[in-house]
Amino acid sequence: NAGVMQNPRHLVRRRGQEARLxxxxxxxxxxxxxxxxxxxxxxxxMVYLQKENIIDESGMPKERFSAEFPKEGPSILRIQQVVRxxxxxxxxxxxxxxxxxxxxxxxxxxxxxxxVL
Amino acid sequence: QKEVEQNxxxxxxxxxxxxxxxxxxxxxxxxxxxxxRQYSGKSPELIMSIYSNGDKEDGxxxxxxxKASQYVSLLIRDSQPSDSATYLCAATFNTDKxxxxxxxxxxxFP
Numbered sequence: 001n002a003g004v005m006q007n008p009r010h011l012v013r014r015r016g017q018e019a020r021l022x023x024x025x026x027x028x029x030x031x032x033x034x035x036x037x038x039x040x041x042x043x044x045x046m047v048y049l050q051k052e053n054i055i056d057e058s059g060m061p062k063e064r065f066s067a068e069f070p071k072e073g074p075s076i077l078r079i080q081q082v083v084r085x086x087x088x089x090x091x092x093x094x095x096x097x098x099x100x101x102x103x104x105x106x107x108x109x110x111x112x113x114x115x116v117l
Numbered sequence: 118q119k120e121v122e123q124n125x126x127x128x129x130x131x132x133x134x135x136x137x138x139x140x141x142x143x144x145x146x147x148x149x150x151x152x153x154r155q156y157s158g159k160s161p162e163l164i165m166s167i168y169s170n171g172d173k174e175d176g177x178x179x180x181x182x183x184k185a186s187q188y189v190s191l192l193i194r195d196s197q198p199s200d201s202a203t204y205l206c207a208a209t210f211n212t213d214k215x216x217x218x219x220x221x222x223x224x225x226f227p
Contacts, residue, residue, distance in 0.1 A: 031213070043207075045215060108163075
C-alpha cells in the first residue's frame, strides 16, 4: 500500500522561474494538504483541497502561489516567479474522506525540497 | 491567532530513561492533537493522536491530554538513541488544518 507520493524530491530553480510540485495521496484518500517548512522553522499550513475544490487556502501567499487537485491526476502546487525566500521543504499530506471536523489523521509524503538560486 | 507552543530544546536524556515532551495550546475549542516525529531532512511521521482527556498508550509512547489546562504531552519510556529526533506537536482548531508547534529536539545519549 503506497504512501503519499511527492515528486520531484529535489527541485532547483533560478529566480523568476516556475516551480511545480506534485502530490499523489494515499490510496483511498481524497483530502490533500500542503505545508511549508522553512529552514529551522516549523511546519506551516498552506492549503487544503479535495477533488476539484479548494477548501481552505488561508495559508497561501496572496501572489505567485496556486494549488489544484483535479479530478484525475495528482495535486499540484505551483509557484510562479520564484524568489530565494521560497526555498523550503514543501510537504503534502493526505487524509481519508470520512469524519471531518479536524479529526482525521494526516499522513505526510517525503516532501519536495525547493532551492532557488 | 491559534497557537501551539513547544520548548525547542534540546532535551537530553540518557538511554533507558523516560523522555517527557510538553506542548501547550491557546484555544479551548481544540479537538484533535497529534505527535509527529521528524528526523533531520525527513518528513513528519505520525506517532500518536489523542482526542479526549487522559492517557493513551502505544508501545513505549504515552500521550496525555488535559483540556482544562490546555496541554498535551508525550512520554517516551526506555528511550533509545534511535528516538533522537525533533518531536512536533500539532492541533486542529475546529478546522481540518494542522497547526504545528516549532518542535522539541530530543537527544538520547548512550
